[in-house]
Amino acid sequence: MRVMQRKLTTPFYLLLSLPSTAMGFALSVQISALSWLLTTQFGLDIHQVGLVWAAGPIAGILGQVFIGIISDKVWFWQGRRRPFILIGGTLAGLMLLALPNIDVVSASLGFSGLLGVAIAVALTLDLSINISFNPTRAIIADVTPEGAARTRGYTWMQTVSGSFGVLAYAIGATWGNFVLIYVGAGLVFLLSIIPPFFIKEPKELVISHVESANEKISIAKVLLNIKPLWGFILYDIYAIALQLSGIKTTHYWAEVIAAVITLFFILITLFVKENHVERSKNNTIGFKKILAAHSFSWLGVQTMFVFIFAFLQEKMPTLTDDDLGKVIATSFLILSAVSALLPAFILTPLAKRFGRVNVHIGCLTSMAIGYGLVAIFGMDKHVLFLLMALLGFGWASIISLPFAIMSEKVEQSKMGLYMGLFNLSVVLPQLLVSLGVGLFINNIADKSLVFQISAVSLAISALAWTQVKDSQAQKMTMLLK
Template sequence: MLAMQQRLARRFYMILSLPATAMGFALSVQISALSWILTTQYGLDIHEVGLVWAAGPIAGILGQVIVGIISDNVWFWNGRRRPFILIGGVLAGMMLLALPNIDIVSSSLGLSGLLGVAIAVALTLDLSINVSFNPTRSIIADVTPEGEERTKGYTWMQTVSGSFGVLAYAIGAVWGNYVLIYFGAALVLVLSIIPPFFITEPKSLTLDHNPKFESFGLAAILMNIKPLWGFLIYDIYAMGLQISGIKTEHYWAEIIAAIVTLGLIIQTVLAKEQEGQPTNQTGFAKVLAAHSFSWVGVQTMFVFIFAFLQDKMPGIDDDQLGKIIAMSFLVLSAIAAFFPALVLEPIAKRIGRVKVHTYCIASMAVSYFLVVLFGESKVALYVIMALLGIGWSSIISLPFAIMSEKVEQSRMGLYMGLFNLSVVLPQLLVSLGVGLFVSKIADKSLVFQISAISLALSAIVWTQVKEGK
C-alpha cells in the first residue's frame, strides 16, 4: 500500500476518483452527443431517439447488479473492483469510437437499418460504463472509513469527475461533438487503465452481516427495491409493447403504474428506519425512493433538451443546436465540478448530508420552472443551467455517501448495484413513457415541467430520510 493511501492524503483521493472520472467523461460524451448525432447525422425522430436511450438503462439493470454481486465475491488481478474497471474502460473507449461511425458499422455488417445498430452501440457503450461505474464507486467505500472520510471520498470523486466533465462540454462547445467523441475515447482508456494500479484494495471485506442470511436471491433483491416496483412494472409493460409492435390509444397502464409508485413511496416514507443493524432496509428504501424521482427529472432534461430548444429557438441550425446544448451542459458541469468538495462537504459537516442534499434538490425544482418561463433566451438558459448545477452536483455525490452507511459493508457492490436501479428504472421510464408524451405534445416546455415536478417530489421524500453518522 502506498503511503498516500495510508495517510488518506488528498492526492490519494484524486487518484481514487480517476476511474469514476473516466466513466463520467464517457457519460458526458453520451449526454452531449448521442441525441444530437442520431437526429442530425442519421435522421432518427424523437421517438426513435428515446428507444436508443432506452438501451442504456436496460444494460444498467443487468450490468450494475450482476457486476456488484460478482465483485463482492471474487479476487483476481490483485483486486476485487480493478478487473471490472479495466474491462469496462476498454469497452467504453471502443464504443465511443463507434458512435460517429454507426453507418459504417452498419454497412460493414451488411445491415440496412441504422436503428438496430444504434441501439446495439448504445447498449454496449452503456453496459461498459455500467460494468465500470459500480466498481469505481464501490472501491471508494472499500478503502475509506465511514463518516467524514467517506463523504470526502465521494465529494472529491465528483469534483475531479466534474472538472473533466467541464472539459468535455467545453470541447463540444468550441470544437464540436466529433472532436469531443474522439478525445473522450482516448481519455477514457487512459483514466480507466492506469489509476487502478495505484490503489490497493482490501482482500477481505468486513463481514458485518448475519451468516444466516448469506443467500441473496431474486426475492431478496425485489424486496430491497420495493419502492421501485411501479417503475419496474411500467418498464416491462412498455418494453413489451415496443418489442411486439402493439399500439395503444389509452393510458391505463401509465395511470396504474403511477398509482402503484405513489402508494409504495408513501408507504416507504411513513415507515420508521431501523437502527443498530448492519442493513437499514427502510433507510435504504427511502434513499431509493427519493433518488428515483430526481432521475426522472434529470434524465428528461438530458434526453429531450434538444426538442425543447428546437421548439423555442426555431431559427438555429443543427450545428448551433449542438453547440448550445454543449454550452448548457458545460455551465451545468462547471458548477457541479466545484460545489461538492468546496461547498457541499463543509456545509454537510455542519448541518448534515441529508439536509444539504434536500435543499439542493429543492433549488433544482425551482430552476426547472425558471427554464419553462425564460428558456427561450440563450443567456437566460445558461444562467439557469448554473443554478441547476447546484442540485446536479449534489445528486452525483452526496447520495452515495448517504446510501453507503445504510447497508452492509461486505455487500457494497451488491447494494451499489441495487442503488443504481433508482437511476436506470426511471431512465427507462423517461425513454419509453415520457418520450411518447413529448413526441405528441406541441409545446415542448413539457420537458422541463416534468423535470420540475419530479425534483419537487424528490425533495419532499428526502425530508423523510434520516441523517446517518
C-alpha cells in the same frame, strides 16, 4: 499500501476519483452527443432517439447488479473491483469510437437500417460504462472508513469527475461533438487503465454485521429490497412489451396505473420509522427510502438530458444543427462547471455542519425551482445558460451525497450488490423516460413540458428525502448524549 492511501491524503482522493471520472466522461460524451448525432447526422425522430436511449438503462439493470454481486466475491488481477474497471474502460473507449461511425458499421455488417445498429452500439457503450461504474464507486467505500472520510471520498469523486465533465462540454462547445467523441475515447481508456494499479484494495471486506453478511442472496430478497421501484419495473416491462409487439395505444391508462402503484409503494416505504440501529437488525428500510427519493431525482434529470434538444428546437427555431449542438454543449458545460466546484469545497463543509440529507434537500429544491424557470424563460439562450448554473447545485448533490449516505445504511461486505441495487433507482426511471415520457412529449406541441416534468419530479424527490435519516448526524447525536 502507499503512504498517501494509508494517510488518506488529498492526492489519494484525486487518484481514487479517476476511474469514476473516466466513466463520467464517457457519460458526458453520450449526453452531449448521442441525441444530437442521431437526429442531425442519421435522421432518427424523437421516438427513435428515445428507443436508443432505452438501451442504456436496460444495460444498467443487468450490468450493475450482476457485476456488483460478482465483484463482492471474486479476487483476481490483485483486485476485486480492478478487473471490471479495466475491462469496462477498454470497451467504453472502443464504443465511443463507434458512435460517429454507426452508418459505416451498419454498412459493413450489411444492414440497411441504422436504428438497430445504433441501439446495439448504445447498449454496448452503456453496458461498458455500467460494468465499470459500480466498481469505481464501490472501491471508494472499500478503502475509506465511514463518516467524514467517506463523504470526502465521494465529494472529491464528483469534483474531479465534474471538472472533466466541464472539459468534455467545453470541447463540444468549442470544437464540436465529433472532436469531443474522439478525445473522449482516449481519455476514458487512459483514466480507466492506469489509476487502478496505484490503489491497493483490501482482500477481505469489512463485515459490519455477521448475520447480514452471511445471509444468502436470493431473487426474492433482492426484489424486497427494491420494493419502492416496483411501479417503475412494471411499467418498463409493459412499455418494452408494447415496443417489441408493435402494438399502438391511444390511451394512458397503463401510465396512470403505474403511477398509482409507484406512489403507493414509495409512500408506504417513506413513512416507515427508521432508526440508527436498523443495519444491525438486518433491516434495510433506510436503503429503501433512499431508492424511493433518488428515483424521482433521476426521472427529472434524465428527462432534461434526453429531450432538451426537442425543447430547444421548438423555442429556438433559428438555430442550425451545429448551433443547436453547441447550445446544448454550452448548457451542459455550465451545469458541469458548477457541479464540479461545489462538492469538495462547498457541499462537504455544509454537510459537516448541517447534515448531508439537509444539504441534499436544499440542493434538490433549488433544482426544482430552476427547472420551472427554464420552462418559462428558457427560450433565450443567455437566460438558459444562467439557469443552468442554478441547476448545477442540484446536479452536484445528486451525483455525490447520496452515495455517501447510502453506503452507511447497508452491509459493508455487500457494497457491490447494494451499489448495483442503488443504480436501479437511476436506470429504471431512465427507462421510463425513454419509453413513456418520450412518447408523451412527442405528442405534445409545447415542449416546455420537458422542464415542467423535471421540475415536478425534483420537487417530489426533495419532499421524499425529508423522510431519510442521516446516519452521520444520528451518530453525532448519540455521542453528544
